[in-house]
Amino acid sequence: MNERIKQFAIDVIVENTASEAWVFTDKELDKFAELIVRECANVVAEYYDPNEPWITPKTLLYHFGVE
Numbered sequence: 001m002n003e004r005i006k007q008f009a010i011d012v013i014v015e016n017t018a019s020e021a022w023v024f025t026d027k028e029l030d031k032f033a034e035l036i037v038r039e040c041a042n043v044v045a046e047y048y049d050p051n052e053p054w055i056t057p058k059t060l061l062y063h064f065g066v067e
Helices: 003-012 026-047 057-063
Strands: 014-016 021-023
Touching (some): 026 057
Antiparallel strands (some): 014 021
């Protein structure tokens, strides 16, 4: 697992130490997905060129339903 994604998971879920598997509640899964989408938006913002507006951070956030 990518270290950045792993950190997102650590931020929102509990590790099941008995099986060494990650256990997600629905709310935690939603938060995990939101963190990934926000990271995508941050990447787009970093590389966004107004002369080539093929996509904006707001477009990604809207697409994934993140406010």
